Amino acid sequence: MKNRIQELRKSRKVTQQELADALSVTRQTIISLENGKYNASLVLAHKTAQYFGLPIEELFIFDGEDENIDVIANLMNKSLLD
Amino acid sequence: MEEYINTLKKRLTIWKLLLLFSVAGIGIFFIFGSVLFGMDVELRRAFGAMFGFLFIFSLCYFVTDSTTLGSDNKLREQYIRNIDERNLSIEAKSSRVTLNIVMICLFISFIVMSLFIGNNAGTVPGICFYGIWLIKSAVKYYYNKKM
Numbered sequence: 001m002k003n004r005i006q007e008l009r010k011s012r013k014v015t016q017q018e019l020a021d022a023l024s025v026t027r028q029t030i031i032s033l034e035n036g037k038y039n040a041s042l043v044l045a046h047k048t049a050q051y052f053g054l055p056i057e058e059l060f061i062f063d064g065e066d067e068n069i070d071v072i073a074n075l076m077n078k079s080l081l082d
Numbered sequence: 083m084e085e086y087i088n089t090l091k092k093r094l095t096i097w098k099l100l101l102l103f104s105v106a107g108i109g110i111f112f113i114f115g116s117v118l119f120g121m122d123v124e125l126r127r128a129f130g131a132m133f134g135f136l137f138i139f140s141l142c143y144f145v146t147d148s149t150t151l152g153s154d155n156k157l158r159e160q161y162i163r164n165i166d167e168r169n170l171s172i173e174a175k176s177s178r179v180t181l182n183i184v185m186i187c188l189f190i191s192f193i194v195m196s197l198f199i200g201n202n203a204g205t206v207p208g209i210c211f212y213g214i215w216l217i218k219s220a221v222k223y224y225y226n227k228k229m
Contacts, residue, residue: 020162029168041167 002061006034008052023047086161090147097144104140107133185214 009019016034020027023044032038033048040048040060049056112130115121121129150160163169188211196204 024162024165026162026166026169029166032168038168038171044167 001039002036002063003033003040004059004061005030005048008054008059009034012052019051022051083158083161086164087151087157090151090157094144094147094151097140097147100136100140101144104133104137108137181214181218185211188214 005019009016016027016030020030023030024047025044029038033040045056045060049059052059108130110118111121112126112133115126115129116123150156188207192204192207192211194204195207
């Protein structure tokens with residue numbers, strides 16, 4: 001899951017700490033989100049989208065990566081059952 | 083935030099009780115152990131170490147929680163650290179991995195001890211392994227019904 005948090009935050013001249021305070025998370029969480037190391041929960045995604053005044057799908061871009069993992073897992077389960 | 087402040091206050095009471103308990107333990111078993119129960123030096127030292135550890139542990143948490151309650155900035159910082167979803171996720175994942183490692187180690191020691199030392203030697207790790215596995219299954223079943 002990619003996101004535009006860093007891009008939007010920089011364009012609005014908001015620091016990571018300010019964003020973290022606004023969303024009630026640690027600065028480390030914002031860093032991890034921006035680096036794509038951590039995927040936000042639905043609640044945090046909502047809060048972030050509300051903060052930037054954008055719909056979730058404009059902030060978080062689903063690249064199908066997770067879907068592929070699910071497809072692989074389903075195929076593996078199917079082959080095990082067969 | 084109010085809920086967190088109340089939790090901290092409750093925790094402070096627990097630390098105070100533990101401090102009293104550990105001081106009493108040190109007094110009864112370590113200092114007067116030989117007079118009251120006729121304990122030898124080794125046993126008194128063992129009790130002293132146990133209650134001493136409890137005393138240091140409670141004191142550290144008591145000081146930390148008192149400092150947190152005394153400062154608004156620290157309170158907010160600590161509160162955010164506690165509810166931060168990444169921290170919670172890390173905590174959950176590390177607990178899961180730790181449990182799996184413990185179970186694997188117990189299973190391996192059960193096999194190794196049963197094969198090379200004797201059937202009885204592997205009983206303790208074996209019981210621990212199946213006990214943990216049963217508890218895990220029960221908890222899983224509970225959450226499966228709940229969610």
